[in-house]
Amino acid sequence: MKINFLSRIQNKIFLSLMLAAILPIGYFGYNSIKSTRNSLIDDTLRKMYLNVFAMGKDMDNHLKNAKGDLLYLKSSAPLEYLLDAMEFNDIASFTYWRTLLEKEFSNLIEQKNVYLQAGFLSRDGDEIVLVVYDMSRPIILPWKSLHNQRESGYFRMAAELSNGEIASLPLRSYVVKGLNLSNIALMRYITPVYNRNGKWMGMIYIDVMGKHIYNTVKMSIMDRAFKVFLVNNKGFYFFNPEWEVEENLLTPSDTPENIGEVYSKEVVSQILSGKAGVIMDDDKNMFAYMPVFPSEMDKNFYYTIIQMYPKNLISGGAKDFEKLFLITVLSSILLTVLMGIIISKMLTNPLSRLKRGVQLIGKGNLDYRLDIKSGDEVEDVAVEFNNMAEKLKKYSRTLEEKVEEKTKKMEDYEKQLIHSEKMASLGLLAAGVAHEINNPIGIIVNRIECLKMENKNGDIPEKIVKDLDTMMHHAMRVSKITGNLLSFSRESSHEFKSQDINKILEKVLMFVEASITAKGITMEKYLAMRLPFVFGSSGGLEQVFLNIVHNAMDATKSGGKIKIETRYNVQNSEADGYYPTGNGQGNGKCLSINISDTGDGIPHEYIGKIFDPFFTTKEIGKGTGLGLSISYGIIKEHGGEIRVDSEVSKGTTFTVLLPVMAE
Ligand SMILES: Nc1ncnc2c1ncn2[C@@H]1O[C@H](COP(=O)(O)OP(=O)(O)OP(=O)(O)O)[C@@H](O)[C@H]1O
Ligand SMILES: [Mg+2]
Known part of the structure; x- marks a missing residue:
């Protein structure tokens, strides 16, 4: 397939523009997608970490508050006086202060709204005060319903503690589906109680509900996509957002669920390591985790707050970006294609116009001019092109004029030729007729002469003799005419041999010179020297020149001029259209005789x-x-040509062209 130059340029420009536009877009696009994806992940992880950190702090503070509240109860005045009453077995005072302590406990539970239970046990393990939280209000359990807890673990645990120490005791090792964390006691804080004499008198405790933690966790879920879990150090769930929908299960599930069942071992072991951090699993799920230690003494038990961001959401975001990028790239490609087409058209348009101009000029439309204002080399070329077209137009006009002139001349000659030839054949016919007339005229002349001779005696009357003379005169005239006509015929043709044209002319002029000068006409002769011979008849040629000179004489008045000129090797316009053949004797050259x-x-x-x-x-x-x-017939016989050029009241020139003999 042939691809033309312009479309090749167009393609090149187009391709380079495409590359120039797409390469940087592709390069920056790829890099920015990559870095955006990375920074998206980094940002998310950072956000998640800050979030779990804040939640952890909140939970930690909450638990610290619980300890503070426990110490507050421990140092409350009613308890101090109650301990005194117990020491001294003062029943009345005991009852009084016990009631006040109940109030104290109940007030705290009511105010804080986060403790499920608070109690005071004597050193024998008897429950002295017990307030429980039920349906948003504290209930002081009556004295009669209280039990001895001597055998309970927490009581025994408290016995081990020194004054001021606080121990924590997890009340649950998991929360199952269907239970609401907020209503469940998670942790019991215990501390021993001593009297002012430093005697161990029993213990107090409060049970912390999951309520506050639950609210914190729920509130800090940034959006639904982020999942927040609460597990203990074994990985059992305390809070799982997926259970929320099933919150009102009538029968809570009886199997605890573990984080290890859902996520990979690596991730789980990292999350449960007891340290804060972030991690991403193989599925691109992101995790941020933060442990919360409820007890300063026992670091073996802790909760872990986990925040998770699922992979599909990340890739969803990235996908959105990729989509945007793809649209950007596609539209910029489209734009580039458009720009490419426009620019390459702009660049190559002058060239195609140039091409069109060349084609039009080539087809002969010489008036076509280019109007290109591109301001570059193409414009220069266009200017040169226009100059060239202008010159071409001029040349072609001159050429046309010349051709026209020549054609007209040729047409004239042709007309002359056709006409003359027609007339020559007519002349031939006339000669034939003359020949036929010649004999009867001879007889008539003969008889008239006979008659005149017989009239020697004057027998014939005078009038008849006069008539005979008239008859004789006219018969002679007819005879002259037929004689002339006969010169046409072959019979009258003379012998052909090499002739010196100058000599023939001299002879003719000798005849007429006298009458020319007598008429007051000057005669000029310019006879060329060493004129080559022509092959012809001297009689015929003499007749021709005599005829022409006679005609000139007849046309010229006194004071006029007749000029006779011979020339050799005539090659100028005089001989135009004449190709001498010279009767087979010639050398292709001719001479001319001009009589003007x-x-x-x-x-x-x-x-x-x-x-x-x-x-x-x-x-x-x-x-x-x-x-x-x-004359025409004779010159034709010689293979020559006779031409005339005349202007009224100025003069006439007859030109005879004759082929010369080979030397
Ligand atoms: N040199 C000339 N100047 C002006 N007219 C001429 C000249 N030569 C010829 N002619 C014109 O051409 C005509 C024809 O010439 P042509 O020689 O054939 O006949 P003619 O001279 O009239 O008669 P003839 O030659 O038979 O005596 C002339 O009558 C004349 O009108
Ligand atoms: Mg004549």
Whole structure:
């Protein structure tokens, strides 16, 4: 397939523009997608970490508050006086202060709204005060319903503690589906109670509900996509957002669930390591985790707050970005294609116009001009192109004019030729007729002469003799005409041999010189030296020149001029359209005999007729009108040509062209 130059340029420009636009877009796009994805992940992880950190702090503070509240109860005045009453077995005072302590406990539970239970046990393990939280209010359990807890673990645990120490005791090792963390006691804080004498008198405790933790966790879920779990150090769930929908299960599930069942071992062991951090699993799920230690003494038990961001959401975000990027790239490609087309069109348009111009000029539309204002080399070329077209137009006009001129000349010659030839054959016919007339005329002349001879005696009356003379005169005239006509015929043709044209002319001029000068006409001769011979008949040629010179004389008035000139090797316009053959004797060259006069000239309308037989403008009896037609026939016989050039009242030039003999 042939791809033309312009479309090749167009393609090149187009491709380079495409590359120039798409490469950077692709490069920056790829990098920015990569870095965006990375920074998206980093940002999310950081956000998640801060979030779990805040939650952990909140939970930690909450538990610290619980300890503070426990110490507050421990140092409350009613307890101090109650301990005194117990020491001294003062029943009345005991009852009084016990009631006040109940109040104290109950107030705290009511105010804080986060403790499920608070109690005071004597050193024998008897429950002295017990307030429980039920349906948003504290209930003081009556004295009668209280038990001895001597065997309970927490009581025994408290016995081990020194004054001021606080121990924590997890009340649950998991929360199952269907239970609401907020209503469940998670942790019991215990501390021993001593009297002012430093005697161990029993213990107090409070049970912390999951309520506050539950609210914290729920509130800090940034959006639904982030999942927050609460597990203990074994990985059992305390809070799982997925259970929320099933919160109101009538029968809570009886199997605890573990984080290890859902996530990979690596992630789980990291999360449960007791340290804060972030991690991403193989599925691109992101985790941030934060342990919370409820007890300063026992670091073996802790909760872990976990926040998770699922992979599909991350890739969803990235996908959105990728989509955006793809749209951007596609639209910029589209834009580039458009720009490419426009720019390459802009660049190559002047070239295609140049091409079109060349085509049009090539087809001959020389008036076509380019109007390109591109301000570059193409414009220069266009200017040169226009100059060239202008020159071409000029040349072609001159050429056309020349051709027209030549054609017209040729047409004229052709017309002359056709006409003359027609007339020559007419002349031939006339010669045949003349020949036929010649004999009867001879007889008539003969008889008239006989009659005149017989009239020696004057027998014939005078009038008849006069008539005979008239008859004789006219018969002689007819005879002259037929004689002339006969010069046409072959019979009258003379012998052909090499002839010196100058000599023939000298002879002719000798004949007429006297009458020319007598008429007051000057004669000029310019006969070329060493003129080559022509092959022809001296009689015929003499007749031709005599005829032409006679005509010149007839046309020229006194004071005029007749010029005779011979030239050799005529190659200028004189010989145009004449190709001498020289009767097979020639060398392809010709000579010319010009006979010009300053006479009346021949009117334009006669020019085509002067070679016709019997065409004459001369008065009757003076010219027969055969001179030129006979001359024409003779010159034709010589392989030559006879031409005329005339201007009215200026003069006439007859030119005879004759082939020369080979030297
Ligand atoms: N040199 C000339 N100047 C002006 N007219 C001429 C000249 N030569 C020829 N002619 C015109 O051409 C006509 C024809 O010439 P042509 O020689 O054939 O006949 P003619 O001279 O009239 O008669 P003839 O030659 O038979 O005596 C002339 O009558 C004349 O009108
Ligand atoms: Mg004549």
